[in-house]
Amino acid sequence: xxxxxxxRIRSFATFxxxxxxxxxxxxSLVLTCSQPASAIPAFARKYGLRCSACHESWPMxxxxxxxxxxxxxxxMNDRDAPIxxxxxYWPVTFRITPIWxxxxxxxxxxxxxxxxxxxxVTGTAIERITSTGFDLSGLDFHTGGTLEKNISFYVLxxxxxxxxxxxxxxxxxxxxxxxxxxxNLKLGRFELDNLLSEKRILTLTGExxxxxxxxxxxxxxxxxxxxxxxxxxxxxxxxxSADDRTRVSAALISxxxxxxxLTLGSNSYTGFFTASxxxxxxxxxxxxxxFYAMYGEAATYYRTSGGIPIPxxxxxxxxxxxxxxxxxxxxxxxxxxQIVTQHGEDNAWFGQGYGNAIATDGNxxxxxxxxxxxxxxxxxxxxxxxxARAPSWNGATFEAHYVYSPQxxxxxxxxxxxxxxxxxxxxASNLGxxxxxxxxxxxxxFMTSRAGFAWHNEFDLFxxxxxxxxxxxxxTPTNLTISELLLGFDFDF
Amino acid sequence: xxxxxxxxxIFGAPAYFMGATLDGTASAVAEFSSGDQSCRKADWKxxxxxxxxxxxxxxxxxxxxDGNGENAKWFETPLFPKPRDFQLAVFKCRSTPSGTLPTxxxxxxxxxxxxxxxxxxxxxxxxxxxxADLVAWIKHFSPRWQTEKxxxxxxxxxxxxxxxxxxKAGRDVFARVQCWKCHGVQGMANGPSAPTLTDDLGRPxxxxxxxxxARPKCGDTDKDIYRIFMTGLDGTPMPSYADNIKPDEAWxxxxxxxxxxxQHSVEKEMAKKLDLKPxxxxxxxxxxx
Numbered sequence: 001x002x003x004x005x006x007x008r009i010r011s012f013a014t015f016x017x018x019x020x021x022x023x024x025x026x027x028s029l030v031l032t033c034s035q036p037a038s039a040i041p042a043f044a045r046k047y048g049l050r051c052s053a054c055h056e057s058w059p060m061x062x063x064x065x066x067x068x069x070x071x072x073x074x075x076m077n078d079r080d081a082p083i084x085x086x087x088x089y090w091p092v093t094f095r096i097t098p099i100w101x102x103x104x105x106x107x108x109x110x111x112x113x114x115x116x117x118x119x120x121v122t123g124t125a126i127e128r129i130t131s132t133g134f135d136l137s138g139l140d141f142h143t144g145g146t147l148e149k150n151i152s153f154y155v156l157x158x159x160x161x162x163x164x165x166x167x168x169x170x171x172x173x174x175x176x177x178x179x180x181x182x183x184n185l186k187l188g189r190f191e192l193d194n195l196l197s198e199k200r201i202l203t204l205t206g207e208x209x210x211x212x213x214x215x216x217x218x219x220x221x222x223x224x225x226x227x228x229x230x231x232x233x234x235x236x237x238x239x240x241s242a243d244d245r246t247r248v249s250a251a252l253i254s255x256x257x258x259x260x261x262l263t264l265g266s267n268s269y270t271g272f273f274t275a276s277x278x279x280x281x282x283x284x285x286x287x288x289x290x291f292y293a294m295y296g297e298a299a300t301y302y303r304t305s306g307g308i309p310i311p312x313x314x315x316x317x318x319x320x321x322x323x324x325x326x327x328x329x330x331x332x333x334x335x336x337x338q339i340v341t342q343h344g345e346d347n348a349w350f351g352q353g354y355g356n357a358i359a360t361d362g363n364x365x366x367x368x369x370x371x372x373x374x375x376x377x378x379x380x381x382x383x384x385x386x387x388a389r390a391p392s393w394n395g396a397t398f399e400a401h402y403v404y405s406p407q408x409x410x411x412x413x414x415x416x417x418x419x420x421x422x423x424x425x426x427x428a429s430n431l432g433x434x435x436x437x438x439x440x441x442x443x444x445x446f447m448t449s450r451a452g453f454a455w456h457n458e459f460d461l462f463x464x465x466x467x468x469x470x471x472x473x474x475x476t477p478t479n480l481t482i483s484e485l486l487l488g489f490d491f492d493f
Numbered sequence: 494x495x496x497x498x499x500x501x502x503i504f505g506a507p508a509y510f511m512g513a514t515l516d517g518t519a520s521a522v523a524e525f526s527s528g529d530q531s532c533r534k535a536d537w538k539x540x541x542x543x544x545x546x547x548x549x550x551x552x553x554x555x556x557x558x559d560g561n562g563e564n565a566k567w568f569e570t571p572l573f574p575k576p577r578d579f580q581l582a583v584f585k586c587r588s589t590p591s592g593t594l595p596t597x598x599x600x601x602x603x604x605x606x607x608x609x610x611x612x613x614x615x616x617x618x619x620x621x622x623x624x625a626d627l628v629a630w631i632k633h634f635s636p637r638w639q640t641e642k643x644x645x646x647x648x649x650x651x652x653x654x655x656x657x658x659x660x661k662a663g664r665d666v667f668a669r670v671q672c673w674k675c676h677g678v679q680g681m682a683n684g685p686s687a688p689t690l691t692d693d694l695g696r697p698x699x700x701x702x703x704x705x706x707a708r709p710k711c712g713d714t715d716k717d718i719y720r721i722f723m724t725g726l727d728g729t730p731m732p733s734y735a736d737n738i739k740p741d742e743a744w745x746x747x748x749x750x751x752x753x754x755x756q757h758s759v760e761k762e763m764a765k766k767l768d769l770k771p772x773x774x775x776x777x778x779x780x781x782x
Contacts, residue, residue, distance in 0.1 A: 047612060047614075048564030048567060048568070049552055049553075049564075050551065052548045053548065053552070063618045063619075064618045067618050075607075075612075076607075076615065077608070077612065077613065077614050077615075078610045078707055079612065084572070242615075243618055244618055245618075280622075281620070282620065282621070283622050285620060286618070333545075405544070405547075406548055448563060449563065449564055
């Protein structure tokens with residue numbers, strides 16, 4: 001559901017002015033037209049609960065919604081099995097977001113001069129490319145629930161904005177085995193047990209619609225497998241206390257970043273572990289503290305045929321790790337701050353670009369067609385260049401919410417990713433560092449148990465050191481800055 | 494913008510707080526800190542008076558607490574009981590005698606436990622403060638809370654040791670007070686009166702089926718079951734037997750009912766060894782001891 005594209009800018013002052021104007025208009029609209037929001041209305045319809053019961057604000061879960069999810073999308077009230085539902089009930093929800101957005105980034109653009117009435121390219125210059133216009137997000141079809149008491153499922157075919165579908169989530173789950181909430185097993189493609197769920201993110205822009213901390217990869221690094229924000233293929237154990245205050249999980253996943261058809265990591269696995277404890281802080285609410293850790297190996301060498309890597313032939317595993325703390329801190333009903341930290345480290349081979357030698361297209365195909373067009377492959381005899389070392393970094397996401405009511409939420413987020421050791425001696429110490437700022441609000445004009453609708457307005461400013469266009473003057477990469485404004489309807493039914 | 498701007502500016506902090514405590518010693522109503530707006534009386538319909546209620550409860554129990562939330566009409570009794578009408582202030586699960594108001598703890602326990610075989614889930618994730626807020630809010634829907642005090646919780650004597658004799662005695666109590674008429678001679682909710690049962694509002698209601706592994710609505714410990722005999726379930730055909738059976742007999746009945754339940758229990762084992770037969774509905778009820 002991310003919306004991204006890059007075109008041309010004029011001036012930041014003009015932009016800021018228009019942003020203010022649009023925001024004021026939107027706020028006025030919000031204030032003048034409304035009624036009494038929803039997430040997966042299929043669940044709401046099944047149980048007759050308003051979306052606010054499970055969502056702090058759609059789609060972000062509250063502690064009751066998290067328990068509902070942890071129970072396998074069950075209320076545990078002896079009415080969870082489909083046999084209790086009207087036979088006409090079909091647990092399907094679609095979600096789509098028609099929008100207007102404005103995208104601006106710095107690019108190398110040709111410059112011209114007119115000689116004798118003929119326009120001629122005279123060189124290049126770094127300029128802001130800004131585009132505005134109406135657009136669509138992708139389309140999600142959520143279907144989930146119970147097949148029988150304590151056997152649940154979730155299937156999510158999801159398309160990009162051109163209508164090209166893939167399976168974002170496909171999983172079956174055995175819940176409460178032996179009558180214990182401490183024993184739940186899931187198999188399929190699913191979101192890792194991230195307490196701050198990227199799949200329930202409240203923002204939608206290209207850079208603001210993901211958590212940078214969940215996807216950070218050092219510049220030139222070939223390890224795409226440590227992205228905890230991507231849905232992964234594997235199995236997961238989850239255990240939780242009856243009131244969900246205590247949660248533990250452990251997942252064993254293929255090191256393939258969720259790509260199907262055994263093209264990547266067919267011989268390598270990753271473990272992802274979480275534990276958290278929540279406690280009742282009286283009038284402040286329920287506070288939760290926890291940690292996560294990901295340890296894995298992934299292939300760096302793929303056998304080749306005619307110089308082209310053979311999908312599924314990966315060997316030469318190298319290691320990587322991600323660890324961090326999570327805090328969900330509530331300060332009364334209105335204000336909360338969600339914090340995720342991360343320390344990441346990749347093996348030196350990944351740091352030199354090895355890892356995704358097959359340059360997968362996500363469905364099992366190899367996208368490089370000539371040996372020289374493929375990413376580095378750790379073929380026999382390959383040695384690391386002098387000065388190569390294991391890259392490591394630290395990152396954090398701070399996301400604050402002011403929940404005026406379940407119908408109106410204001411969002412502010414600051415993300416920072418900082419390299420602590422580059423993959424090669426001599427690289428600029430800040431190369432690849434990210435700072436990302438996102439603000440926005442979502443207004444749900446009605447709140448029922450049937451459908452969800454949000455008026456969404458968001459601005460994101462993304463900055464990364466050394467990944468922008470190469471300066472025609474100095475010949476060195478400049479910093480990349482992307483800004484994006486988005487507004488529109490986000491709805492599901 | 495009716496719903497959002499009913500009280501002040503949308504950007505003005507609602508700044509309410511709840512003074513309720515579970516022991517009922519403090520104020521049990523919500524108030525706005527702005528002073529002149531109170532949820533105590535006329536303003537109780539305000540959407541801002543209780544955020545927790547509005548977030549979790551209103552879809553079923555309704556803005557007015559009358560059990561007519563937007564989803565209530567889709568609940569088809571007896572499979573899905575209708576939401577409770579808080580305006581009537583009649584509650585099934587109490588520690589207090591039949592006909593009296595429950596204690597705050599009773600209401601908080603009900604919220605925390607939820608009700609099996611209904612759409613009311615266990616709200617054990619909410620904080621104690623939120624539960625206290627909800628109790629306060631529920632209580633403000635009925636004037637009964639202004640004029641009556643909660644009943645005094647019944648005293649539950651210590652649970653005696655289970656013996657075969659007690660189980661047999663429980664069977665006699667089951668026959669004497671004719672539990673079988675509704676619950677059936679084997680606790681399968683198929684007694685002759687079962688199809689005719691309605692709640693106080695005339696809606697069909699099913700007796701509890703002890704054999705399907707379900708949890709009784711008001712708790713599944715021996716103490717909970719004992720309490721149900723002695724307090725009854727107000728608003729339903731299940732009366733209080735406080736005047737008909739003695740405390741010891743009530744414990745005997747608890748032990749006998751355990752023999753119906755699908756879960757493994759000492760009582761079941763004993764009943765098996767005794768080769769205990771179901772009561773005979775055609776036999777004259779045994780006399781009270």
